[in-house]
Amino acid sequence: MVRYSKRKPGIVMIKNKKLVCPVCDNDQFIETKAQMNTAAASFFDLDWANKEARCFVCSDCTYVYWFRS
Numbered sequence: 001m002v003r004y005s006k007r008k009p010g011i012v013m014i015k016n017k018k019l020v021c022p023v024c025d026n027d028q029f030i031e032t033k034a035q036m037n038t039a040a041a042s043f044f045d046l047d048w049a050n051k052e053a054r055c056f057v058c059s060d061c062t063y064v065y066w067f068r069s
């Protein structure tokens with residue numbers, strides 16, 4: 001289960017590089033926080049998966065980048 005908090009899209013810089021969507025070449029992303037539930041954490045067998053992650057959703061095609069926080 002992923003929860004999105006809506007914000008205005010903008011350019012995202014990661015490690016001094018501009019984030020660009022690999023699908024549609026868009027550079028506008030909406031930053032969200034996603035909470036992965038316990039079921040997902042067990043499924044992937046990852047401790048951090050039960051925590052919050054930073055996500056950047058492409059404002060055009062909705063492709064999602066995930067960053068572990």
Ligand SMILES: [Zn+2]
Nearest residue numbers: 021024058061
């Ligand atoms: Zn896109």
